[in-house]
Amino acid sequence: MTTASASASRGSIPTGREEVVAAILSAATDLFAERGPAATSIRDIAARSKVNHGLVFRHFGTKDQLVGAVLENLGTSLTELLNSGASSDLVDQALDLQMRVMARTLLDGYPAAQLQKRFPNIATLIDWVRPVHGDDVSARIAVANGLALQFGWRLFAPILRSATGLDELTDDEIREIVRAEVARILNPADPA
Template identity: 85%
Template sequence: MTTQSARAPQSEIPTGREEVAAAILEAATGLFAERGPAATSIRDIAARAKVNHGLVFRHFGTKDQLVGAVLDHLGTSLTEVLSAGAPVDERDQAMDLQMRVMARTLLDGYPAAQLQKRFPNITTLIDWVRPVHGDDVSARLAVANGLALQFGWRLFAPILRSATGLDELTEEEIREVVRKEVGRILSPATTPP
């Protein structure tokens, strides 16, 4: 049986540690977003990455460790996109991808909160809103509430729109309203006593 990597033109096959690891992360991210980690085998990831499946284990260890590495990778990538001041559509795509993989990971029963080791975009956001909220717990709750709103709309928009009679609003109109509401949650207007 011929593997996909054996059929791929030599120039498309990743070589070197960094290139192989990047190809595996990209392949795993795409497959996890499409079908979730539970329905994705290490062989599927290796085939898409055009590497031998043994390299997946060598670079990332167990499948749980690979899931954690993908979640860390997505958090770092989103932080880079946000820090670079990327256009709104690019930020939305990065957030959609991260939230889709996170949701599929959780729905598949993986302990995402234990597997993901770094949350750079969340840490940055908490640091940014802490002065506005006055204390650490309030800042963390505001960020959690903002994220919950984003998750809800990004994952359940069709049913939310239908159930609430908002079908006439465009996707962009919904996203703009959600952005404003998240902004209000993160930076509430100070009201006089």
């Protein structure tokens, strides 16, 4: 006879391919955001996801492939949130997590642009702004500039605020100012 506590503890251990893959991706994402891929071992990921470390290799291959899978998963998840009409707070949290993992991946020397093959949310954004900018290159540059602004503020807000004397602005005010500036870059014809 199985007790409730035995059943509950078993329930926390992922079983089946889909659960194991989801648990590994979730653990790797959190660890990469916290300390970066270079400071995260496969054993760390396995321990956090509650699976045997051999399963990480079985499902993802090399660590580089796992980093690529995490980046792909973050992009897909963000696209799904955007397409579902999720709240701006939820989208903002997902974007923040994605940017932190991307930044740590790059700072750790991983070739993120080679490891992540698809950028569905970026492709959608380029398609959206192309008519406003008139040509493909201008649209891509606008999206790149908007992303650079987001990356800069999300990753370097403390130093940017201190260096420019913007310490009195709240995080929410900064976020809104950055959103408005990104909107202006992406859609310069809109007076709002």
